[in-house]
Structure formats: C-alpha cells, structure tokens
Amino acid sequence: MSLVETIARIRGEVCALHAELTRYELVVWTAGNVSARVPGQELMVIKPSGVSYNDLTPEQMVVTDLHGQPVNGDATGEWGNPPLSPSSDTAAHAYVYRHMPDVGGVVHTHSTYATAWAARGESIPCVLTMMGDEFGGSIPVGPFALIGDDSIGQGIVETLKNSSSPAVLMQNHGPFTIGKDARSAVKAAVMCEEVARTVHISRQLGEPIPIDQGHIDSLYARYQNVYGQ
Amino acid sequence: MSLVETIARIRGEVCALHAELTRYELVVWTAGNVSARVPGQELMVIKPSGVSYNDLTPEQMVVTDLHGQPVNGDATGEWGNPPLSPSSDTAAHAYVYRHMPDVGGVVHTHSTYATAWAARGESIPCVLTMMGDEFGGSIPVGPFALIGDDSIGQGIVETLKNSSSPAVLMQNHGPFTIGKDARSAVKAAVMCEEVARTVHISRQLGEPIPIDQGHIDSLYARYQNVYGQ
Amino acid sequence: MSLVETIARIRGEVCALHAELTRYELVVWTAGNVSARVPGQELMVIKPSGVSYNDLTPEQMVVTDLHGQPVNGDATGEWGNPPLSPSSDTAAHAYVYRHMPDVGGVVHTHSTYATAWAARGESIPCVLTMMGDEFGGSIPVGPFALIGDDSIGQGIVETLKNSSSPAVLMQNHGPFTIGKDARSAVKAAVMCEEVARTVHISRQLGEPIPIDQGHIDSLYARYQNVYGQ
Amino acid sequence: MSLVETIARIRGEVCALHAELTRYELVVWTAGNVSARVPGQELMVIKPSGVSYNDLTPEQMVVTDLHGQPVNGDATGEWGNPPLSPSSDTAAHAYVYRHMPDVGGVVHTHSTYATAWAARGESIPCVLTMMGDEFGGSIPVGPFALIGDDSIGQGIVETLKNSSSPAVLMQNHGPFTIGKDARSAVKAAVMCEEVARTVHISRQLGEPIPIDQGHIDSLYARYQNVYGQ
Numbered sequence: 001m002s003l004v005e006t007i008a009r010i011r012g013e014v015c016a017l018h019a020e021l022t023r024y025e026l027v028v029w030t031a032g033n034v035s036a037r038v039p040g041q042e043l044m045v046i047k048p049s050g051v052s053y054n055d056l057t058p059e060q061m062v063v064t065d066l067h068g069q070p071v072n073g074d075a076t077g078e079w080g081n082p083p084l085s086p087s088s089d090t091a092a093h094a095y096v097y098r099h100m101p102d103v104g105g106v107v108h109t110h111s112t113y114a115t116a117w118a119a120r121g122e123s124i125p126c127v128l129t130m131m132g133d134e135f136g137g138s139i140p141v142g143p144f145a146l147i148g149d150d151s152i153g154q155g156i157v158e159t160l161k162n163s164s165s166p167a168v169l170m171q172n173h174g175p176f177t178i179g180k181d182a183r184s185a186v187k188a189a190v191m192c193e194e195v196a197r198t199v200h201i202s203r204q205l206g207e208p209i210p211i212d213q214g215h216i217d218s219l220y221a222r223y224q225n226v227y228g229q
Numbered sequence: 230m231s232l233v234e235t236i237a238r239i240r241g242e243v244c245a246l247h248a249e250l251t252r253y254e255l256v257v258w259t260a261g262n263v264s265a266r267v268p269g270q271e272l273m274v275i276k277p278s279g280v281s282y283n284d285l286t287p288e289q290m291v292v293t294d295l296h297g298q299p300v301n302g303d304a305t306g307e308w309g310n311p312p313l314s315p316s317s318d319t320a321a322h323a324y325v326y327r328h329m330p331d332v333g334g335v336v337h338t339h340s341t342y343a344t345a346w347a348a349r350g351e352s353i354p355c356v357l358t359m360m361g362d363e364f365g366g367s368i369p370v371g372p373f374a375l376i377g378d379d380s381i382g383q384g385i386v387e388t389l390k391n392s393s394s395p396a397v398l399m400q401n402h403g404p405f406t407i408g409k410d411a412r413s414a415v416k417a418a419v420m421c422e423e424v425a426r427t428v429h430i431s432r433q434l435g436e437p438i439p440i441d442q443g444h445i446d447s448l449y450a451r452y453q454n455v456y457g458q
Numbered sequence: 459m460s461l462v463e464t465i466a467r468i469r470g471e472v473c474a475l476h477a478e479l480t481r482y483e484l485v486v487w488t489a490g491n492v493s494a495r496v497p498g499q500e501l502m503v504i505k506p507s508g509v510s511y512n513d514l515t516p517e518q519m520v521v522t523d524l525h526g527q528p529v530n531g532d533a534t535g536e537w538g539n540p541p542l543s544p545s546s547d548t549a550a551h552a553y554v555y556r557h558m559p560d561v562g563g564v565v566h567t568h569s570t571y572a573t574a575w576a577a578r579g580e581s582i583p584c585v586l587t588m589m590g591d592e593f594g595g596s597i598p599v600g601p602f603a604l605i606g607d608d609s610i611g612q613g614i615v616e617t618l619k620n621s622s623s624p625a626v627l628m629q630n631h632g633p634f635t636i637g638k639d640a641r642s643a644v645k646a647a648v649m650c651e652e653v654a655r656t657v658h659i660s661r662q663l664g665e666p667i668p669i670d671q672g673h674i675d676s677l678y679a680r681y682q683n684v685y686g687q
Numbered sequence: 688m689s690l691v692e693t694i695a696r697i698r699g700e701v702c703a704l705h706a707e708l709t710r711y712e713l714v715v716w717t718a719g720n721v722s723a724r725v726p727g728q729e730l731m732v733i734k735p736s737g738v739s740y741n742d743l744t745p746e747q748m749v750v751t752d753l754h755g756q757p758v759n760g761d762a763t764g765e766w767g768n769p770p771l772s773p774s775s776d777t778a779a780h781a782y783v784y785r786h787m788p789d790v791g792g793v794v795h796t797h798s799t800y801a802t803a804w805a806a807r808g809e810s811i812p813c814v815l816t817m818m819g820d821e822f823g824g825s826i827p828v829g830p831f832a833l834i835g836d837d838s839i840g841q842g843i844v845e846t847l848k849n850s851s852s853p854a855v856l857m858q859n860h861g862p863f864t865i866g867k868d869a870r871s872a873v874k875a876a877v878m879c880e881e882v883a884r885t886v887h888i889s890r891q892l893g894e895p896i897p898i899d900q901g902h903i904d905s906l907y908a909r910y911q912n913v914y915g916q
Contacts, residue, residue, distance in 0.1 A: 024715060028253060028423050029416055031359065110359050110423075116431035119356045121438050127806045129834075129860045130718065130797050144440070146447055147358075172440055173358045187716055194715050194797075202803035203434055205890055209808050211831075211859055218833060257482060257652050258645055260588065339588050339652075345660035348585045350667050373669075375676055376587075401669055402587045432663055486711060486881050487874055489817065568817050568881075574889035577814045579896050602898070604905060605816075630898055631816045661892055 003041065007079045010036050010045045010182075011061040017186045022053050024190050026111040033087040036182035037097050037104045042066050044097055048084035062086040068094040088147065095153020096178060100161065105182030107189040110174040113196035117141075118169035124199050127208035131199075132219030134191045136164030144171040152176075164220060167192040232270070236308045239265050239274045239411075240290040246415045251282050253419050255340040262316040265411035266326050266333045271295050273326055277313035291315040297323040317376065324382020325407060329390065334411030336418040339403040342425035346370075347398035353428050356437035360428075361448030363420045365393030373400040381405075393449060396421040461499070465537045468494050468503045468640075469519040475644045480511050482648050484569040491545040494640035495555050495562045500524050502555055506542035520544040526552040546605065553611020554636060558619065563640030565647040568632040571654035575599075576627035582657050585666035589657075590677030592649045594622030602629040610634075622678060625650040690728065694766045697723050697732045697869075698748040704873045708796060709740050711877050719796040720774040723869035724784050726791065729753050731784055735771035749773040755781040775834065782840020783865060787848065792869030794876040797861040800883035804828075805856035811886050814895035818886075819906030821878045823851030831858040839863075851907060854879040 001009075017034045021027045030053070035046035045061050060082050065071050068090040072081045087093075093106045117124055117139075124139040126132060131139075142159040145151035156176050159168045166188040167177045175192050179185035202208045230238070246263045250256045259282070264275035274290050289311050293299050297319040301310045316322070322335045346353055346368075353368040355361060360368075371388040374380035385405050388397045395417040396406045404421050408414035431437045459467070475492045479485045488511070493504035503519050518540050523529050526548040530539045545551075551564045575582055575597075582597040584590060589597075600617040603609035614634050617626040624646040625635045633650050637643035660666045688696070704721045708714045717740070722733035732748050747769050752758050755777040759768045774780075780793045804811055804826075811826040813819060818826075829846040832838035843863050846855045853875040854864045862879050866872035889895045 029419050031423075110357075110427070112423075112427050112430060115357065115359075115427050116433075119428065119431040119437035120435050122435070127859060128797075128802065130802075144438075144444075146444060148447075148451065172356060172438060190716050194718075194799075198797070198799050198802050199806065200430065200434065201799060201887065202806040204803075205887065206807045206809065208806035209831075209859060215831075215833060218835075222835065258648050260652075339586075339656070341652075341656050341659060344586065344588075344656050345662075348657065348660040348666035349664050351664065373667075373673075375673060377676075377680065401585060401667060429659065429663065487877050489881075568815075568885070570881075570885050570888060573815065573817075573885050574891075577886065577889040577895035578893050580893065602896075602902075604902060606905075606909065630814060630896060658888065658892065 002076060003038075003074065004077045004079050007038060007043075007045065007063055008058070010038060011058040014045050014047070014061050014182055015056050015058040017182055018047060018053050018056055020186050020190065021107075021109060024193065026109040026189055026193055027053070032109040033089055033093075033107070034182055034186060035087075035090075035093040035106050038063075039104065043071060044094060046090055046093060047087050048082065049086060049088050051084070060084055062090075064090060064094065066094050066098050089152070091150065092152040092156060092176065095150050096156055096176075099153075099157045100178065102180065103178045105179045105185035107177045107182070107185040108174065109189055109193075111189065111193040111196070113200050114139075114167075114169055114175040114193050115173070116200065117196055118174055119172055121171045123169070124196055125208070126211060126216055127199055127202065128195055129211070129219055130191070131195045132211060132216040133223035134188070135167065135195070136220035137213075137216055139165050139167050139169060139192060139195070142168045142170045142176075144173070231305060232267075232303065233306045233308050236267060236272075236274065236292055237287070239267060240287040243274050243276070243290050243411055244285050244287040246411055247276060247282055247285055249415050249419065250336075250338060253422065255338040255418055255422055256282070261338040262318055262322075262336070263411055263415060264316075264319075264322040264335050267292075268333065272300060273323060275319055275322060276316050277311065278315060278317050280313070289313055293319060293323065295323050295327050318381070320379065321381040321385065321405065324379050325385055325405075328382075328386045329407065331409065332407045334408045334414035336406045336411070336414040337403065338418055338422070340418065340422035340425070342429050343368075343396075343398055343404040343422050344402070345429065346425055347403055348401055350400045352398070353425055354437070355440060355445055356428055356431065357424055358440070358448055359420070360424045361440060361445040362452035363417070364396065364424070365449035366442075366445055368394050368396050368398060368421060368424070371397045371399045371405075373402075460534060461496075461532065462535045462537050465496060465501075465503065465521055466516070468496060469516040472503050472505070472519050472640055473514050473516040475640055476505060476511055476514055478644050478648065479565075479567060482651065484567040484647055484651055485511070490567040491547055491551075491565070492640055492644060493545075493548075493551040493564050496521075497562065501529060502552060504548055504551055505545050506540065507544060507546050509542070518542055520548075522548060522552065524552050524556050525549075547610070549608065550610040550614065550634065553608050554614055554634075557611075557615045558636065560638065561636045563637045563643035565635045565640070565643040566632065567647055567651070569647065569651040569654070571658050572597075572625075572627055572633040572651050573631070574658065575654055576632055577630055579629045581627070582654055583666070584669060584674055585657055585660065586653055587669070587677055588649070589653045590669060590674040591681035592646070593625065593653070594678035595671075595674055597623050597625050597627060597650060597653070600626045600628045600634075602631070689763060690725075690761065691764045691766050694725060694730075694732065694750055695745070697725060698745040701732050701734070701748050701869055702743050702745040704869055705734060705740055705743055707873050707877065708794075711880065713796040713798040713876055713880055714740070720776055720780075720794070721869055721873060722774075722777075722780040722793050724791045725750075730758060731781060733777055733780055734774050735769065736773060736775050738771070747771055751777060751781065753781050753785050754778075776839070778837065779839040779843060779863065782837050783843055783863075786840070786844045787865065789867065790865045792866045792872035794864045794869070794872040795861065796876055796880075798876065798880040798883070800887050801826075801854075801856055801862040801880050802860070803887065804883055805861055806859055808858045810856070811883055812895070813898060813903055814886055814889065815882055816898070816906055817878070818882045819898060819903040820910035821875070822854065822882070823907035824900075824903055826852050826854050826856060826879060826882070829855045829857045829863075831860070
C-alpha cells in the first residue's frame with residue numbers, strides 16, 4: 001500500500017472514531033479530537049479545528065508533521081490536505097508522538113466526570129476491577145498548562161511515561177488518552193469516563209473499598225494478555 | 230436577496246437550530262426557544278408558542294417587530310406569517326435586540342444544571358479551561374423577574390452588558406444566551422449547560438481549584454481570535 | 459363518529475403516547491402506563507399488562523369500564539378487545555375517573571427523580587418558575603398504599619382534589635399524573651420528572667431560593683390562560 | 688426441533704438481547720455479556736470475548752459445555768462454532784448453570800449505579816414498591832473475587848441461593864443477574880440498575896422510608912403470580 005493509500009485509510013478511521021466520542025457522549029459541539037500516527041512516518045492525522053462532528057468527512061482530516069505543521073505530500077505524491085486548520089490541540093498530540101514512540105493514537109475530550117475530577121486536581125482511585133483491568137491502578141492528574149506551547153504535551157508525557165494508565169486528567173482541563181492505535185486511545189477515553197462516573201457516584205454516599213495492589217496487578221496482567229480475541 | 234427570501238432563509242435556520250436543543254437535551258416538551266434578528270431590519274424571527282419540537286416547520290416561525298408584534302410583510306411583499314402566536318418569551322428576546330445592537334441571536338432554555346444554579350441564585354465559577362475559552366470568567370446570575378412586561382429583558386441586558394459571558398442565569402428561571410447570530414447563541418446554550426453540569430459534579434466531592442484571572446484572560450483572548458477556521 | 463370509531467381513535471392516541479414515556483426516559487421495561495377516558499361513556503382505554511413498549515399496537519389497548527373490567531362492545535357494535543389483561547394499575551386509573559369527572563387522562567411512571575422524592579415521602583418545593591407555571595405550587599406526596607384494592611386510587615384522589623398540581627408522588631412508589639386528556643397527563647408526567655430532577659440537583663449544593671406565593675399564583679394564572687395557541 | 692435448530696434459535700435470542708444492554712446503557716464498549724442454558728443439555732450459549740455490540744451476529748455466539756469449553760457439535764450434527772473465544776466471564780456463567788438447575792439465563796454488566804453500590808460493598812435497601820415486586824427485598828452483595836477460577840461463580844451462587852433477589856452486586860466489580868431464561872435475566876439487570884439509581888438518588892438528600900417486610904412479601908407474591916399476561 002502506498003503512503004497516499006495508507007493516509008486515505010487512516011483518515012477514514014480517524015473520522016469514523018469521532019462518532020464513538022458522540023455516541024458515548026464524551027464531547028459536545030466541537031470540543032474533542034482524535035489523532036493517529038502514520039506508522040513509520042514523521043506524520044500524524046488529526047481532526048480539523050471547530051468543525052461539527054456531524055459534518056466531518058475523511059477528506060477533512062488534516063495530515064501534519066510531528067510538530068503540527070500541515071504537510072500536503074512527499075516525493076511519492078499528494079494526499080490533498082483540506083484548506084482547514086488542524087485542531088487547536090494539535091501541538092499537544094504532536095508532542096506525545098515525538099516523545100512516546102509506542103503511542104499510535106491520542107484522544108482529547110472534556111468528558112463530564114473525568115473533567116470534574118480534573119477540576120479538583122484529584123486522581124481517580126482504583127476501586128473497580130474494571131479499573132484494574134484497563135488502567136492497572138489510579139488515573140493520574142497532570143499539571144495545569146495553558147494552550148499555545150509545549151506545556152500541555154509535556155504535562156501529558158511526564159505524567160504517563162511512568163504509569164500503567166493510558167489516561168491523564170489535565171488539571172482544570174480534561175482527559176487525554178493514548179493507545180497503540182487511535183481505536184485503543186478512544187477505548188481508553190470511553191473507559192476513563194465510565195470509571196470516573198462510577199467512582200464519583202460511589203463516593204457520593206460513602207467510601208469505596210480499596211483493592212489490594214496485588215489484586216490490581218493480577219487483574220491488569222491478565223487483561224492485557226488474555227482478554228479479547 | 231430580497232427581504233422575503235432573507236426571511237425564508239432565517240426561518241429555515243431558526244427552525245433547524247431547535248433540533249440542537251433537543252439533541253443536547255436542553256429542553257423538554259415545548260419549553261425553550263431560539264430567535265434570530267433579521268440583519269439590518271427592525272425584525273426578528275422566533276418559535277411559535279407551545280408547538281412540539283418534532284412538529285416545527287420553517288413556515289411556522291413567526292416574524293415580529295422588535296417589540297414582539299407579528300408583522301406580515303412590508304412594501305416589498307408578504308412573508309406569510311402563520312396564524313400562530315410567537316413564543317411567550319418573545320418580549321424578552323425583543324428587548325435584548327432593542328438594547329444590544331451587536332446581538333443577532335437569543336436562546337432560552339430551562340436546561341437542568343444551569344437552572345439548578347439559577348434556583349440557588351448562584352453564579353458558576355470559572356474553574357475549567359473550557360469556561361475560560363467560551364465565557365471569559367464566571368457565568369452571572371440575573372434577577373428574579375416575572376413574565377409579562379420588560380422585567381426579564383431588562384434583567385438579561387443589565388447583567389450581560391458588562392460581562393464577557395454570553396449566558397445569564399435568570400434566578401429561579403433558567404439560562405438566556407446571546408450570540409452574533411442564532412447559531413452562536415445556541416452554542417452558548419450548549420456550552421452553558423455543559424460547564425454548569427461539570428462544575429456542579431466537581432463540587433459535589435470537594436472544591437474545584439480556581440484558575441488565575443490572568444490565565445482566564447489568556448484563554449479567552451486566544452479562543453475568541455484563533456479557534457476554528 | 460360512532461363509538462367504535464371513537465374507541466379506535468383513542469386506542470391510537472393512547473398507544474402513541476407511550477412513546478413519549480420512553481422518549482423522555484420516564485419508564486424502563488414495561489413499568490408505566492397511560493390511559494384515557496372515553497368521553498361521555500363509562501369506559502376507559504389502557505395499556506395491557508407486561509407488554510414491551512416497542513411491541514405495543516393500538517389494537518392491544520384494552521377497553522374497560524370504570525371499575526377496570528374489560529368490555530368488548532355495546533348495542534352499537536364490537537370494538538374487538540384483545541385477549542390481554544389490562545395494566546395491573548387499572549384499578550387506580552379507574553378510581554380516578556370515577557371520582558374526578560374532569561379528568562380525561564391518567565399516567566403512571568416510576569420516573570427516577572420523582573420516585574426518589576417519593577421514597578423519602580417528601581414533596582417537591584416550588585422554586586422554579588416552570589413549576590409555578592405547570593403545578594401552581596409544590597408537588598404533593600400521597601400515602602403508602604398496596605396494590606390490589608382501591609387504596610392507591612383513594613390516595614391519588616384525596617391528595618389531588620384540593621391541589622392545583624396535576625401530579626402526586628405516591629410514597630415509596632412513584633408519580634401519578636392527571637389531565638383533561640391523556641396528552642395533558644403525559645405532559646404533566648414529563649414536567650414532573652423535569653422539575654423533580656432540577657430541584658434535586660439544585661438542593662445538592664445548597665438551598666434553592668423560595669418563590670413568593672403571590673408570584674407563583676401569577677405564573678400559574680397566566681400560564682393556564684395565555685400559553686400556547 | 689433438532690438440537691442444531693434449537694441452538695440456532697438460542698444464538699439469535701442471546702445475540703438480540705445484548706441490544707437491550709446498550710439500549711438501557713448498562714454497558715460500554717465490550718464490557719458485559721448475556722448467556723443462556725440450552726434446555727435439557729449440558730450446554731450454554733454466550734457472547735464471544737471483546738467483540739463490539741454493534742458487530743455481534745448470532746453465528747458469533749459461542750456454544751460451550753457447562754465448564755466453559757467450546758463444543759462444536761454432537762452425534763446429531765455440527766452447529767458451527769466460530770473461531771472466537773467465549774467471554775472472559777464464561778467460567779462464572781457456567782458455574783451458575785452447574786449449581787442452580789432452575790437458572791436458564793445469566794447476565795453480567797458493570798452498570799453505573801449498581802457498580803457504585805458494589806464498590807462500597809453495600810446492599811441496596813428495599814424502599815421502593817418496584818423493588819418489592821421484582822426483588823422481594825434488598826439486593827445483596829457478594830464477595831470480592833478475582834477472575835480466573837471458580838471464585839466469582841461460587842460467590843454468586845452462595846449469595847443468591849437463599850435470596851429472593853435475582854441480582855447480586857459482586858464487591859468492587861458489578862452486578863450478575865439470573866432468570867428462568869436469558870430474557871428474564873436481562874430484565875433483572877435492567878431493573879437492578881433502575882432501583883440502584885433511584886435509591887441512590889433518594890439517599891443523596893435524606894433517608895428513604897423503609898417498607899415493612901410484610902408489605903414487601905405481599906408485593907413480591909402478587910407480582911410473581913399475577914403480573915403480565
């Protein structure tokens with residue numbers, strides 16, 4: 001498959017995955033985005049800025065380099081970038097791809113419950129077997145950071161590089177999630193909101209029972225190796 | 230485009246925007262409304278009173294003057310007003326258009342979380358970067374006002390004229406939002422409920438971390454100037 | 459229109475109105491029901507017991523007398539009652555029609571927030587202008603009553619006969635609502651859950667501001683006389 | 688009907704019932720499963736592991752013995768098991784079928800409110816007539832148990848064998864429900880989340896009023912014998 005064909009395929013996937021963000025009500029209006037690394041290239045594909053989810057088409061997905069600059073093609077051909085700016089969060093996604101070579105997908109939302117924890121700067125404790133499975137422990141908080149430079153990207157990478165969690169709650173802002181590909185990062189965004197909601201609701205009427213770290217480690221090891229097909 | 234054609238276009242837009250109110254669950258039954266100013270005219274277009282959202286058609290949108298009186302046409306022709314009364318909130322919308330010349334759209338809902346803050350008469354503090362972006366600070370509360378005269382309109386205008394926020398929470402009543410056009414006012418209504426919900430949920434389990442006013446100002450300035458296409 | 463034709467029309471309306479209960483998420487599985495009085499007759503039309511909302515057809519709606527006994531026709535003809543038992547709440551609906559001659563429709567749900575107030579035996583205070591409009595005051599609580607005789611019907615009638623509210627919260631059970639016809643009773647069920655939710659959420663973080671009874675009376679009088687077409 | 692035909696029918700039912708889990712928002716991504724016993728056989732039918740709900744087809748449902756091992760056919764013919772692993776919760780379902788001969792269906796979800804009670808290890812008190820009807824008392828909590836052996840199945844059976852409740856909240860994990868067939872178990876899962884949510888919300892603002900055990904017994908006896916067609 002040529003690079004032009006590969007990019008067409010990834011644009012289709014990235015576009016379609018935004019429908020999961022609306023389906024699970026992780027985003028309103030235009031406030032969230034999915035990106036994917038182009039495997040083996042210094043390129044990524046990301047949502048354009050401020051376009052409604054209903055109106056998204058694969059052709060509108062913007063191809064950029066790993067500093068967030070749109071790139072229209074290379075020696076092998078043109079892939080027809082649209083006349084649209086990439087997401088205003090592109091710099092943060094690009095920073096993650098530059099510094100975490102195993103990451104193939106990044107997602108950002110302001111999903112309600114995860115953002116509620118983020119507004120208090122509080123990590124989500126691991127009190128559900130589902131959290132042990134997916135996150136291998138608590139979901140950590142990253143620093144407050146303003147948009148406009150590498151601060152957000154740095155905060156994500158610093159927080160996640162030594163964590164089993166694929167999700168970080170950026171303080172006062174919302175969750176960023178990573179995965180081996182864009183679909184995995186979307187799954188992490190869905191599960192992050194699910195456990196943020198369930199643990200929040202549990203704590204409204206008392207303290208959830210902690211799970212021993214040994215049990216969490218067992219759950220995580222098994223799920224990462226045995227679950228699925 | 231003739232005035233008759235312009236009004237037909239605006240009726241289509243105002244009718245379609247009501248679908249965003251139901252999509253984001255900002256309204257139940259018939260309890261909410263969108264209006265738009267007819268640019269350059271002393272006219273506005275608004276939902277009829279008490280008609281179900283599912284049954285709305287563009288032709289049912291009522292054209293009124295900026296005192297809320299239905300107007301059927303002018304020297305250039307008839308635009309065929311329906312035999313329907315305009316929204317019972319028409320006077321409030323009209324007052325806003327008369328006193329805020331830059332406003333092109335007004336929305337009123339009783340969306341759950343925004344109305345919950347309104348029932349306590351409490352403004353929503355700016356503890357989310359998304360609030361800094363959209364509202365430039367807290368979302369203010371307007372006075373208790375009875376329907377039937379200019380009290381509601383006055384309360385909206387008095388509260389918003391010195392605020393960066395496009396949303397006001399009318400005490401014991403619910404949010405009104407404004408925008409440069411009807412679509413912007415609908416977006417403000419969606420974002421108002423989103424931040425009302427997220428900050429409410431965050432505060433259920435502790436105090437959210439405040440954001441410095443300097444950071445809020447940066448977020449707001451950037452978002453108003455850079456975001457989108 | 460013959461009585462057979464009238465019953466066919468009412469069956470269609472009662473069947474269709476159940477879709478509003480699912481649309482506004484007032485019911486799960488088969489747990490809720492709508493009925494209508496047949497005007498001028500000692501007859502009513504109600505949902506069959508234990509049938510899924512998705513499977514409901516007009517022909518399945520059961521015609522009963524005002525003691526809840528199925529009736530298949532009269533001297534003017536047969537209306538083809540289905541071989542289905544009427545709702546297990548039929549006795550309560552019938553009791554209301556016998557004792558409140560102006561009531562043309564009754565609805566029962568276990569909608570979440572209204573039932574949460576009912577489980578505490580606590581009436582919903584009137585702290586929203588929307589409540590003033592629709593309910594003219596607080597939404598009252600009725601007694602605990604077991605199904606199987608007239609206890610539930612008596613509790614509804616005793617509570618509502620001297621109240622402006624078309625909704626009663628039966629203790630530990632859930633809301634019953636009434637209206638001049640089935641559509642009005644469904645609207646009251648939708649608005650009851652909406653205000654139950656909004657006032658609940660408002661009270662989670664403090665006390666809502668009361669509305670003066672004089673203002674409530676003004677809102678109620680105006681809404682009952684002026685709103686809509 | 689031959690066994691091959693019976694299995695085809697059950698696969699269709701089990702597949703279709705997963706749509707009720709998503710419709711009532713009891714599951715996200717792939718986190719929940721339905722199974723059914725094949726009547727009169729040492730066989731069961733269950734969802735494959737890690738397949739999206741949208742993509743499920745009847746042919747993908749896996750037939751296993753009552754120790755969870757896939758079985759492709761018997762002397763009467765092949766039923767064409769797919770090349771997919773059964774749900775990672777298969778061992779727990781199988782254990783229930785081995786030890787509770789009247790159970791024909793089992794469901795597992797991580798539905799939000801039921802799981803929130805489970806995370807605190809707290810049973811849901813019977814304060815709603817709907818709970819009396821369906822559960823005949825409180826919904827009990829089962830032990831913390833790791834996936835991988837019979838611990839979860841044992842915890843379910845030990846908790847439910849002396850209870851009228853068809854639902855158990857496994858600590859830190861989520862609800863398992865049983866029924867005479869898969870549809871009944873799905874109904875129990877839906878009603879479990881409904882009462883978990885309503886009682887949670889009721890308790891947020893005070894203590895719900897208890898229902899006398901004699902009244903609960905009356906409700907349960909009547910509902911199990913009279914309700915429905």
